[in-house]
Amino acid sequence: MSEYFVGQLANQVGINVETVRYYERLKLLPKPKRKESRYRIYSETDLRRLLFIKCAKELGFTLKEIKELFALRIDSEAKCGDVKHLTEHKLNDVDNRIRDLKKIRSVLVKLIDQCVNEEVSSDECPILEVIDPKISFTKGGDTR
Amino acid sequence: MSEYFVGQLANQVGINVETVRYYERLKLLPKPKRKESRYRIYSETDLRRLLFIKCAKELGFTLKEIKELFALRIDSEAKCGDVKHLTEHKLNDVDNRIRDLKKIRSVLVKLIDQCVNEEVSSDECPILEVIDPKISFTKGGDTR
DNA sequence: CTTGACTCCGTACCATACTACGTGTATTAT
DNA sequence: ATAATACACGTAGTATGGTACGGAGTCAAG
Numbered sequence: 001m002s003e004y005f006v007g008q009l010a011n012q013v014g015i016n017v018e019t020v021r022y023y024e025r026l027k028l029l030p031k032p033k034r035k036e037s038r039y040r041i042y043s044e045t046d047l048r049r050l051l052f053i054k055c056a057k058e059l060g061f062t063l064k065e066i067k068e069l070f071a072l073r074i075d076s077e078a079k080c081g082d083v084k085h086l087t088e089h090k091l092n093d094v095d096n097r098i099r100d101l102k103k104i105r106s107v108l109v110k111l112i113d114q115c116v117n118e119e120v121s122s123d124e125c126p127i128l129e130v131i132d133p134k135i136s137f138t139k140g141g142d143t144r
Numbered sequence: 145m146s147e148y149f150v151g152q153l154a155n156q157v158g159i160n161v162e163t164v165r166y167y168e169r170l171k172l173l174p175k176p177k178r179k180e181s182r183y184r185i186y187s188e189t190d191l192r193r194l195l196f197i198k199c200a201k202e203l204g205f206t207l208k209e210i211k212e213l214f215a216l217r218i219d220s221e222a223k224c225g226d227v228k229h230l231t232e233h234k235l236n237d238v239d240n241r242i243r244d245l246k247k248i249r250s251v252l253v254k255l256i257d258q259c260v261n262e263e264v265s266s267d268e269c270p271i272l273e274v275i276d277p278k279i280s281f282t283k284g285g286d287t288r
Numbered sequence: 289c290t291t292g293a294c295t296c297c298g299t300a301c302c303a304t305a306c307t308a309c310g311t312g313t314a315t316t317a318t
Numbered sequence: 319a320t321a322a323t324a325c326a327c328g329t330a331g332t333a334t335g336g337t338a339c340g341g342a343g344t345c346a347a348g
Contacts, residue, residue: 007294017295018337026335037344039295048272055244060204063335069248069271072255084259091252094245100199101242104213108235114218115228127213128192151324161325162307170305181314183325207305 002044009042013050020050028053028067060097103130146188153186157194164194172197172211204241247274 010017023029029049032040049070056066072087107130114126154161167173173193176184193214200210216231218224251274258270 005295016337019335021297022336035344037295038297039344045272049269052272052274056248057335058204059241059244059248060202070269072252072271073269080259084256087252087255087259091249091256094249094252097203098242098245098249101203101238101245104200104203105235105238105242108216108231108238111216111218111231112228112235115224115231125193125214125217127216128189128196130196149325160307163305165327166306179314181325182327183314201305 004042004047006040006042009047009050012047013054015050015054023050023053023063026063026067028063028070106130148186148191150184150186153191153194156191157198159194159198167194167197167207170207170211172207172214250274 004012006017006020010020020029024031029046032042032046035041053063053066056069057063061069068086069090072083072090104127107127110129111126148156150161150164154164164173168175173190176186176190179185197207197210200213201207205213212230213234216227216234218227248271251271254273255270
């Protein structure tokens, strides 16, 4: 079971040392053990947690939302139904994202296709094909 | 073919009027036609463009990246190969996002499952199961 | 036992993406 | 026609998510 100082941890994950401390302040990371020297000591679990944060951030989750994701757990305190509802909500959100990304994906594929087939086409911005103003993207009312 | 003033447009999309002007400054939106009164006049196309921006933002694209997405088009000026490369890069990015979201999705489903089956489980944060430190998320080197 | 790299902490600064404010003109509802 | 909205513009302020800085303590190598 390997342990790291903050520098090694930050390096493994590919983020800044200051960012680790920042996340700790925001309670995205638990307060780590300390050496007698007060140096922070991190575990494999902390590393995974940080990797998750990094990834989720790139997927468009805010730090606040990431905190909520971490909080989704079934423990004896929380009522199972509550967790289920929250989780279903998040799931719905994630599904919408996947769907929207797939729309964008299909347009990109089409664009690459056009390149291959040398069909020089419209002045219209092709990415906008993704949007049918009637059936369009996740309209209104999600959490964010 | 309907036309809007900035307020109606912003309202349709669900964003602030100031934000529309802000996007115009950043050249995410083209300079609109004006009435004699200098009032901006927007079209259906502008509305779709704004909806796209809103959606892409929620998917974790920065405004800069969204601008790049808009720029992906085959016109007589641009060399097709360039566009193809750029687009393939974006496609790769999008694919990674979809894959990572699917991982998160599967964990959420598992969590909901546990609720249904009343298996009160570990103190460990279940969302972290998503991360296998070996096979994990999109590590390193994408554009962002 | 000193030198260089790492860590501590608090605070200050930075970029991105808005959002609000103030002053003036235009439009619209009564 | 006049008051309430809406818009124009420039500029300033805010929230989020970091990033940098400075002075002091720690550690490992030579």
